[in-house]
Amino acid sequence: MSETVYNFSAGPAVLPKEVLRQVADELPDWHGTGMSVMEMSHRGPEFMGIHAQAVADLRELMRIPEHYKVLFMQGGAIAENAIVPMNLLRGGGHADYLVTGQWSARSAKEAARYARVNLVADAAKLPAPHRDGETGAYTFVPEQSQWRMSPDAAYLHLCTNETIDGVEFQRPPSQGAGPADVPAGVPIVVDVSSHVLSREIDVSRYGCLYGGAQKNIGPAGLTIVIVREDLIGRAHPLCPTAFDYKVVADNDSMYNTPPTFAIWVAGLVFAWLKRQGGVAAMEARNIEKAALLYDYIDASGLYENRVRRQDRSRMNVPFFLKDRALDADFLKGAESAGLLQLKGHRSVGGMRASLYNAMPIEGVRALVGYMKDFERRHG
Numbered sequence: 567m568s569e570t571v572y573n574f575s576a577g578p579a580v581l582p583k584e585v586l587r588q589v590a591d592e593l594p595d596w597h598g599t600g601m602s603v604m605e606m607s608h609r610g611p612e613f614m615g616i617h618a619q620a621v622a623d624l625r626e627l628m629r630i631p632e633h634y635k636v637l638f639m640q641g642g643a644i645a646e647n648a649i650v651p652m653n654l655l656r657g658g659g660h661a662d663y664l665v666t667g668q669w670s671a672r673s674a675k676e677a678a679r680y681a682r683v684n685l686v687a688d689a690a691k692l693p694a695p696h697r698d699g700e701t702g703a704y705t706f707v708p709e710q711s712q713w714r715m716s717p718d719a720a721y722l723h724l725c726t727n728e729t730i731d732g733v734e735f736q737r738p739p740s741q742g743a744g745p746a747d748v749p750a751g752v753p754i755v756v757d758v759s760s761h762v763l764s765r766e767i768d769v770s771r772y773g774c775l776y777g778g779a780q781k782n783i784g785p786a787g788l789t790i791v792i793v794r795e796d797l798i799g800r801a802h803p804l805c806p807t808a809f810d811y812k813v814v815a816d817n818d819s820m821y822n823t824p825p826t827f828a829i830w831v832a833g834l835v836f837a838w839l840k841r842q843g844g845v846a847a848m849e850a851r852n853i854e855k856a857a858l859l860y861d862y863i864d865a866s867g868l869y870e871n872r873v874r875r876q877d878r879s880r881m882n883v884p885f886f887l888k889d890r891a892l893d894a895d896f897l898k899g900a901e902s903a904g905l906l907q908l909k910g911h912r913s914v915g916g917m918r919a920s921l922y923n924a925m926p927i928e929g930v931r932a933l934v935g936y937m938k939d940f941e942r943r944h945g
């Protein structure tokens with residue numbers, strides 16, 4: 567195998583090398599305490615300091631307004647699919663869900679166990695404007711004028727980056743009194759698992775943002791929830807106490823023992839992001855990385871990406887070889903060139919390259935170089 571390895575996994579995913587080295591360095595004896603972070607009481611001053619710094623850095627990086635709580639939870643985004651309705655229905659009976667890919671479809675399905683779910687639109691059932699009206703695949707974000715919203719929904723749920731399908735919102739939905747607007751007063755809840763911290767996100771446009779950590783943040787086991795204060799405190803009576811946002815907030819995310827190791831590493835990633843120039847600087851790099859790959863795919867005769875241009879994800883780039891019989895050879899060659907975990911999600915096949923913050927542009931150049939070479943040999 568090649569000496570330099572680039573990991574394109576969709577998650578758990580590549581972490582900054584610098585952070586991994588720091589973890590290795592500080593693991594057995596954190597700052598002269600004689601203990602690793604994993605062995606410390608979560609209520610001791612050392613870990614409390616680590617925790618507080620991680621929250622403060624995340625607030626700074628995302629410019630989270632003061633009237634939002636930052637919660638460190640567990641269970642991943644899949645658990646949030648249930649935790650969100652249990653917390654945010656607030657006595658209401660129904661919620662709006664927009665389906666733009668497999669993750670939002672799953673969110674809607676789970677929510678239906680707790681709420682009446684109104685499907686605002688399902689992109690797979692609408693004709694894809696850029697593909698001759700084809701249906702059955704998630705390749706675009708439907709126009710807001712096609713969303714059938716209810717005026718009194720407890721909230722509207724979206725997944726702003728669909729990790730499997732590679733569909734990303736480039737801006738928040740418009741909200742107000744216009745006919746296509748999300749009604750003012752309906753909080754928008756977003757699953758940001760796979761693009762949080764990769765681009766600037768205006769937190770104030772949303773009621774709640776959540777995501778698993780194992781893509782742009784750190785190791786699996788930590789879930790980030792950012793929620794507007796006025797929306798919490800009315801959880802369903804059967805909501806597990808440990809998942810009640812108000813209880814979690816009132817206890818500084820320490821109602822139960824938090825995933826201390828994951829929080830420590832996430833904090834190191836936040837500090838690394840600040841050294842890189844913060845989210846705006848990362849976004850500029852991510853734009854460049856994504857353009858490099860999409861431009862080549864679009865110009866090539868062997869590969870294709872089916873997502874409408876303006877809805878393409880910068881983080882997750884699914885692509886197909888026009889001759890599927892070449893898939894196995896492509897993957898085998900990629901692996902020996904040190905380009906790892908490029909196999910597409912089992913439900914869609916093909917390939918997928920995830921270009922999270924910790925993927926350097928050199929990794930994308932190496933991938934495009936390999937793809938060109940493969941095309942020369944098989945095109």
Ligand code: PMP
Nearest residue numbers: 642643644645669729759760778
């Ligand atoms: N939502 C999105 C957008 C995701 O990418 C993922 C994980 N790939 C999930 C939800 C599920 O996350 P978890 O497995 O951490 O619960």
